[in-house]
Amino acid sequence: DAGVIQSPRHEVTEMGQEVTLRCKPISGHNSLFWYRQTMMRGLELLIYFNNNVPIDDSGMPEDRFSAKMPNASFSTLKIQPSEPRDSAVYFCASSFVDRLTRTSYEQYFGPGTRLTVT
């Protein structure tokens, strides 16, 4: 398996522009996570999908951020308009969660997208 795939790997944009980050989870996984990592705040969960449905979006900073998962193999995180304080590394992760037995298995992370907003 190719693992979790993210694109682009690096993104440099100007303040006010729209940014779209993409993620392809591991085939067979039913849960997808978007995280943001900064030196100051560490790794923060932004949103969590299970079976393509957003379960917990309490970590999404504000209305400028939105995430979608139209199918089991693709998700996007969009920032519109972007601001310099959004500069961070954004990670996507996937895992299998069995809601019947309430069991979560290991999360696998993608390589991340380094976003710089000038």
Place this chain on the structure above:
Amino acid sequence: KQEVTQIPAALSVPEGENLVLNCSFTDSAIYNLQWFRQDPGKGLTSLLLIQSSQREQTSGRLNASLDKSSGRSTLYIAASQPGDSATYLCAVRVSGYSTLTFGKGTMLLVSP
């Protein structure tokens, strides 16, 4: 709210030394705990997963222990090598299908 703390934030050791990384969590009612490794500019790689019913897990030169009652986990690395240089993060899950709460990590440098 569960909080995870890792001490020290950075650690530098000579090659060959055995070392221990610490992780503490505020709520002892966890479901499992996971240790990750992060190389510079890369994503996280899962090292070990310990279920709440387990006391330890081993993988090669790595051994992770869990003491739920005291809210602590340790990652023991035997005979450290320069290739072990990375940031090590621990994360806890409070229920079977809750999300992970991460510590800020310990940055390890093993010098030859």
